Amino acid sequence: MKSPELEYYERIAPKYDELHAQPIQLYHTKVESELIQPYLYEGQKVAVIGCGGGREFEYLLKKQIILVGVDFSRGMLDKAKEKIQKLAKHFSDRKLLSYVSLIQADAANLPFGDSEFDLVFCLASLNYFPNYEKSLLEMNRVVKPGGKVIVTVINRWELSAFVKRIPSVLKIFKGGGGKKTSSVFRKTFTMKEMKELYRKAGLNVCRVEGIRLFLDFIPQAWNTRQEYFSKAQKAIQILSMLDQALLKLRFCKLCARFLMLVGEKPYGC
Numbered sequence: 001m002k003s004p005e006l007e008y009y010e011r012i013a014p015k016y017d018e019l020h021a022q023p024i025q026l027y028h029t030k031v032e033s034e035l036i037q038p039y040l041y042e043g044q045k046v047a048v049i050g051c052g053g054g055r056e057f058e059y060l061l062k063k064q065i066i067l068v069g070v071d072f073s074r075g076m077l078d079k080a081k082e083k084i085q086k087l088a089k090h091f092s093d094r095k096l097l098s099y100v101s102l103i104q105a106d107a108a109n110l111p112f113g114d115s116e117f118d119l120v121f122c123l124a125s126l127n128y129f130p131n132y133e134k135s136l137l138e139m140n141r142v143v144k145p146g147g148k149v150i151v152t153v154i155n156r157w158e159l160s161a162f163v164k165r166i167p168s169v170l171k172i173f174k175g176g177g178g179k180k181t182s183s184v185f186r187k188t189f190t191m192k193e194m195k196e197l198y199r200k201a202g203l204n205v206c207r208v209e210g211i212r213l214f215l216d217f218i219p220q221a222w223n224t225r226q227e228y229f230s231k232a233q234k235a236i237q238i239l240s241m242l243d244q245a246l247l248k249l250r251f252c253k254l255c256a257r258f259l260m261l262v263g264e265k266p267y268g269c
């Protein structure tokens with residue numbers, strides 16, 4: 001029997017590409033790609049855990065790496081396969097298809113041997129893994145000593161969510177109802193919690209970054225309805241300058257929408 005989580009991801013998989021073509025998500029992928037580039041080298045063996053429909057593949061495959069995408073949803077992996085085929089056409093490189101494999105597996109039980117990968121990514125997915133601690137342990141197990149584990153997560157202390165929540169908190173004081181929550185597992189993390197999770201998994205944190213500070217103040221309709229996309233793009237141009245300047249400060253990183261942690265597996269493990 002499928003878990004409610006798996007049922008949910010199978011249901012939303014057909015909409016994956018549409019969701020990631022929205023202006024804020026496109027900007028997010030661009031920033032994430034810039035932060036990740038320094039860790040990519042040709043010939044590396046790289047695992048992407050919770051790869052979904054392969055949003056990250058576009059920039060990862062610009063380098064000739066051996067890529068293994070892992071997700072527990074068959075529907076998501078079908079989307080990722082379509083993506084790879086499109087990219088192979090786009091780069092006019094049929095060989096690309098032989099550099100990539102897609103594996104259906106639970107992040108908490110990875111079907112790989114110890115120290116198989118040079119680099120492990122888990123981007124925008126750890127928040128949705130019920131066994132997130134075990135999953136991070138698994139990422140540490142499959143990466144080589146000296147290899148990096150790079151994770152991005154939705155931040156519990158994100159500024160935009162806090163400001164947007166003020167009206168509903170006020171409503172609760174006035175006796176109004178709150179927001180109906182989904183039955184699917186989703187946990188946000190603070191920077192402190194993430195550092196602690198890395199430490200428990202046996203990884204040394206070497207870098208922490210924040211992604212998106214003011215962008216999520218853009219009205220939702222601008223980001224979701226095509227007729228407003230040009231407005232969203234203009235707002236992103238302006239707000240991203242503020243984001244880039246302020247996200248250099250530690251205090252601002254603490255309240256970004258996403259946190260990125262780069263950890264290294266120590267030698268001798």
Ligand SMILES: C[S@@+](CC[C@H](N)C(=O)[O-])C[C@H]1O[C@@H](n2cnc3c(N)ncnc32)[C@H](O)[C@@H]1O
Nearest residue numbers: 009050051052055071072073106107123124125
């Ligand atoms: C929010 S999506 C992110 C996908 C992709 N990394 C991205 O940034 O577009 C989360 C993904 O995690 C996958 N997922 C959730 N729980 C999982 C688990 N326990 N094991 C493996 N994959 C899982 C879902 O199927 C989904 O594709």
